[in-house]
Amino acid sequence: MAVRRPLRRVTTAACLLTAVALTGLGVVPATALPTPVATGTPVERSSAAQDAVDTARAAYDLARVRVESISLQVERLDQTAADANAEAQRLHDLVADEHGGFLSALAQAIVPGESDLDRATAAARNAQDAQALADQIRAALAESITAAEQARADWERAERRQARIEARWTANEYADAAIRRAALPTDYAVSDSAQDRRNRRALRHWQEYLRELADAAVVPPAASELLDPTRLPSGLRPLRDQRGEPSPGVAVADPVGHRAVPVVSAEAVRAVGEAFHRIGLGTVPGSVTPTAYACGGLVANSWTSPTVALPADAAEQYRRLRGVDAGVLQPGDIVVLGSRRDGLGQTALYVGRGQAVVADPATGTANVRPVPAEVLGLRRAATGEGRHRPAPVGGPCGATPAASVAGDGPLQLPMAAGSYHLSSGFGDSGTLWASGQHTGLDFAAPRGTPVYAAGAGTVTIEHPAWAGNLVRVDLGGGVQTLYAHLSRVDVTDGQVLAAGDPVGAVGSLGNTDGPHLHFEVRLDGTAYDPALVLDVPEAPPAEYPNGVLPDEALCPATADGQHRLRCDAAVAYRLLAAEYADALGTGLCITDSYRSLGAQERAHLVKPGLTASPGTSQHGLGLAVDLCGGVERFGSPQSDWLLAHAPTYGWTHPAWAAPGGSKPEPWHWEYPA
Numbered sequence: 001m002a003v004r005r006p007l008r009r010v011t012t013a014a015c016l017l018t019a020v021a022l023t024g025l026g027v028v029p030a031t032a033l034p035t036p037v038a039t040g041t042p043v044e045r046s047s048a049a050q051d052a053v054d055t056a057r058a059a060y061d062l063a064r065v066r067v068e069s070i071s072l073q074v075e076r077l078d079q080t081a082a083d084a085n086a087e088a089q090r091l092h093d094l095v096a097d098e099h100g101g102f103l104s105a106l107a108q109a110i111v112p113g114e115s116d117l118d119r120a121t122a123a124a125r126n127a128q129d130a131q132a133l134a135d136q137i138r139a140a141l142a143e144s145i146t147a148a149e150q151a152r153a154d155w156e157r158a159e160r161r162q163a164r165i166e167a168r169w170t171a172n173e174y175a176d177a178a179i180r181r182a183a184l185p186t187d188y189a190v191s192d193s194a195q196d197r198r199n200r201r202a203l204r205h206w207q208e209y210l211r212e213l214a215d216a217a218v219v220p221p222a223a224s225e226l227l228d229p230t231r232l233p234s235g236l237r238p239l240r241d242q243r244g245e246p247s248p249g250v251a252v253a254d255p256v257g258h259r260a261v262p263v264v265s266a267e268a269v270r271a272v273g274e275a276f277h278r279i280g281l282g283t284v285p286g287s288v289t290p291t292a293y294a295c296g297g298l299v300a301n302s303w304t305s306p307t308v309a310l311p312a313d314a315a316e317q318y319r320r321l322r323g324v325d326a327g328v329l330q331p332g333d334i335v336v337l338g339s340r341r342d343g344l345g346q347t348a349l350y351v352g353r354g355q356a357v358v359a360d361p362a363t364g365t366a367n368v369r370p371v372p373a374e375v376l377g378l379r380r381a382a383t384g385e386g387r388h389r390p391a392p393v394g395g396p397c398g399a400t401p402a403a404s405v406a407g408d409g410p411l412q413l414p415m416a417a418g419s420y421h422l423s424s425g426f427g428d429s430g431t432l433w434a435s436g437q438h439t440g441l442d443f444a445a446p447r448g449t450p451v452y453a454a455g456a457g458t459v460t461i462e463h464p465a466w467a468g469n470l471v472r473v474d475l476g477g478g479v480q481t482l483y484a485h486l487s488r489v490d491v492t493d494g495q496v497l498a499a500g501d502p503v504g505a506v507g508s509l510g511n512t513d514g515p516h517l518h519f520e521v522r523l524d525g526t527a528y529d530p531a532l533v534l535d536v537p538e539a540p541p542a543e544y545p546n547g548v549l550p551d552e553a554l555c556p557a558t559a560d561g562q563h564r565l566r567c568d569a570a571v572a573y574r575l576l577a578a579e580y581a582d583a584l585g586t587g588l589c590i591t592d593s594y595r596s597l598g599a600q601e602r603a604h605l606v607k608p609g610l611t612a613s614p615g616t617s618q619h620g621l622g623l624a625v626d627l628c629g630g631v632e633r634f635g636s637p638q639s640d641w642l643l644a645h646a647p648t649y650g651w652t653h654p655a656w657a658a659p660g661g662s663k664p665e666p667w668h669w670e671y672p673a
Contacts (some may be wrong), residue, residue: 066144175214179207181273188280195367199279202355202368206272209331209352213263216255223265223308223382226251236263241325248322249383250330267308267382268332274302275349275357278366288445289418290364294346295397297419298359298366299334300446302349304515308382309487309507312419312449314347314397315390321379322386329378336391338376343395345376361396409535410572410650411454412499414483414519415506420445422538423516426529439527440482440520441536447487447515449506453497454481454519454534455575461493467518468509473497476582477574478559480525484518485509521571528555532567547597547620554594554622563593566622569650569671573625576649584641589629591667595619610663623671632667634659639666 182203190196213220221233229238229246236253238246239262251263275298278285284293285301296313303310311317318336331352337345348358350371359366377388392398423444427437457475464470467484471491474480487507491497508515521530531539532553544553555570557563565573577588595603600614611617618624630638643653650671657665 171214171217171219174219175210178210178269178273181270182206182276184279185277185281187282189282190280190367198355199368202351202353202357203276205353205355206276206331206351210269212261213253216253216261218253218255218261218263220263220266220269223249223267226263226265227383239328239330242327243325247325247328249324249380250328262330264330264332265382267303268330271302271349271381272331272351274304275351275366278302279357279368281365284359284364288420290359291361291396292416292418293364294359294361295344296347297446298357299347299349300448302357303381304447309505310381310448311488311505312446314344316448316450317347317379318344318377318391319388320385321381322383323388324378324380326378332381334379334381335371335375336377336379337372338392338395338397339374340376340392343393344391344398345395346397409533409568410575411481411521411534412452413534413536414451414454414481414503414517415443415445415449416452417537419449420506420517422536423514425539426527426531440484440518441530441534441539442516442518443506444514444516445506447505447507449515449517451483451486451503451505451517453499453501453503454521455479455499456497457481459491459493459495459497461489461491464510466511468507469504471503473503475575476578477576478524479571479574479578480520480522482518482520482522484520485512485516487515523555523570523574524559528567533571546615546617547595547600549594549596549620549622557593557625558590563590563625564622565593565625565671569623572650572671576646576651579645579649580641583645584638586629589627589631590625591628592619592626593624594622610665618670621673623673625669626665626667627669628667634664634666636666642669 184199184203190199218235221236225233226249229248229251232238232251235255236251239250239252241247249265249268253261253263255261278298278301284290284297288297292313296311296315296317299317300310300312311320314336317334321334324333329350331350333350335348335350335356335358337348337358346358346361348356348369348371350356351368354371355368356371357366358369376391379386420443422442424438424442426439426441429437453473455473455475457473457480460472460474462470462472469484469486469489471483471486471489472480473483483503485507486504487509488505490502490504497503506515506517512518519530520527521533522528529552530536532541532555542553544550549566553566554564555567557565557570557573564570580588595617597614597620600611600617600620604611604614614620627642630636631642633639642651646652646669651669652672653666654661654668654670656662657668
């Protein structure tokens with residue numbers, strides 16, 4: 001019976017595959033592929049580079065497919081060669097059998113037809129052919145793998161080139177935006193020609209720096225990425241000071257073909273742009289005083305960003321910000337002018353090449369000035385807090401902001417006069433507030449402006465979503481003050497504050513549309529208009545005729561709400577009553593408080609000799625109380641305690657009601673109008 005010859009047919013197909021693999025399946029090196037020429041506009045250059053990437057990627061993908069195909073053929077041919085060798089060995093053993101196999105094969109060879117010897121010879125030849133073919137395809141596979149690796153390297157090279165083009169394009173786009181942001185304001189007006197030249201020259205130098213970054217394909221990273229000099233973004237190295245120590249907050253780029261370029265943070269770039277955009281303005285932004293603007297406000301406003309909050313006064317910027325060595329001073333750093341001898345001067349924003357933007361404390365107008373050789377300190381924002389001794393007294397910015405906080409009400413203003421403007425009043429309606437109405441008073445000011453305690457009390461710190469950082473101060477007697485949206489909290493839970501102590505700094509955390517302090521006054525958990533309690537010059541309380549005060553002008557003097565007074569008098573009374581209870585162990589007792597005109601008329605009918613004429617009583621203004629619980633007797637411990645302590649809270653015993661007065665009434669106490 002004839003034996004089939006599958007090896008011959010496999011060999012023929014494999015030979016055809018080998019021919020294709022060696023001619024058609026060989027990968028063309030990527031260096032031979034046409035590379036688009038990078039000429040024309042940035043868009044055209046980027047498009048050409050992307051075409052080159054796509055072409056190289058396609059060549060690599062094709063090479064991988066060919067390698068996989070040839071690898072499969074190698075596996076199949078190895079198996080075929082193994083089968084052929086096995087068959088050849090079997091037939092060899094058959095014809096070489098010493099028990100007559102060879103003689104039988106010779107005898108069969110004489111007989112017409114295919115003999116075992118013929119089959120053994122053919123099997124040996126097929127096995128040799130299969131092995132040779134497998135070796136040939138394996139060599140083709142090695143060449144294809146080498147070609148695929150070359151294609152991959154060419155693809156990666158094209159990607160790197162395209163990435164460089166894209167990076168430079170992105171850096172140029174960033175520089176363009178930063179240059180637009182730093183443009184001088186539209187109402188720029190500087191009459192001094194020398195000052196105008198200095199301003200424009202500094203702006204030109206800043207634009208040159210931004211272009212230098214763009215040419216080096218550098219987009220300034222976020223400040224948070226520059227804090228740790230050991231973990232800087234790729235392509236950047238630490239900038240070292242004169243002692244060789246790395247300087248946090250800045251870095252250096254060493255792009256190929258360019259000189260080393262200092263790199264500042266994206267926030268610093270924005271701050272410098274904002275400072276230039278404020279040069280030459282005739283009015284101070286934000287309705288703050290020129291002195292406050294020069295003494296920290298300009299720098300704080302320039303550095304306003306979602307991630308960085310600076311104190312708004314020069315003394316705090318000097319004390320709280322991290323110091324920086326003069327040898328690594330970079331744009332965006334803060335120069336504190338003045339000296340220990342002359343006192344604290346303004347803070348200025350460094351813009352490079354020995355120049356800084358600084359405001360005049362008399363006019364608030366900002367201009368570029370050279371940085372003097374002697375300065376009080378150099379500071380850098382967004383790199384953590386520093387540890388510096390307090391700024392010296394004296395100088396144009398040496399005053400303590402807290403000194404101007406106090407007013408005539410029972411509570412002090414929570415911010416220094418001139419450092420804020422009112423942006424929302426109590427009861428304003430709008431969708432920003434969950435209840436539909438505003439429950440406090442908003443003091444708008446630059447982020448970082450100091451906030452002070454309106455009254456003495458115990459601190460609780462909270463973090464509700466609407467407020468971000470919220471400090472609640474319990475003043476006693478059911479009186480609480482709330483300070484919301486703070487960018488910085490300077491107190492701790494349980495801390496006992498005195499009036500005027502630092503609470504934190506203005507921020508914009510939570511539900512806000514800009515930096516401000518949301519301030520509330522609450523009695524027994526209910527919010528009342530702070531303008532009726534504080535002495536707020538911008539929101540003087542309305543005046544009403546005696547005995548016709550509306551409900552909104554009155555606040556509960558007692559927790560049960562039975563007695564009401566004008567709101568400032570009510571808060572002062574509650575604070576007095578709280579200390580009275582602590583000292584004497586019993587509550588302060590009221591028999592009478594606000595009297596409407598009708599109530600005055602009824603009282604006058606009953607006690608004409610003891611009551612004032614209707615429409616003239618202090619009760620009708622919500623500024624008088626009649627007390628009980630021992631106070632109604634002169635010489636009692638309760639009466640003596642009030643005489644000693646009530647004036648601290650603004651409550652006085654009028655002369656006419658004192659012993660020997662025209663109408664001695666130990667129970668009658670008044671709050672000044």
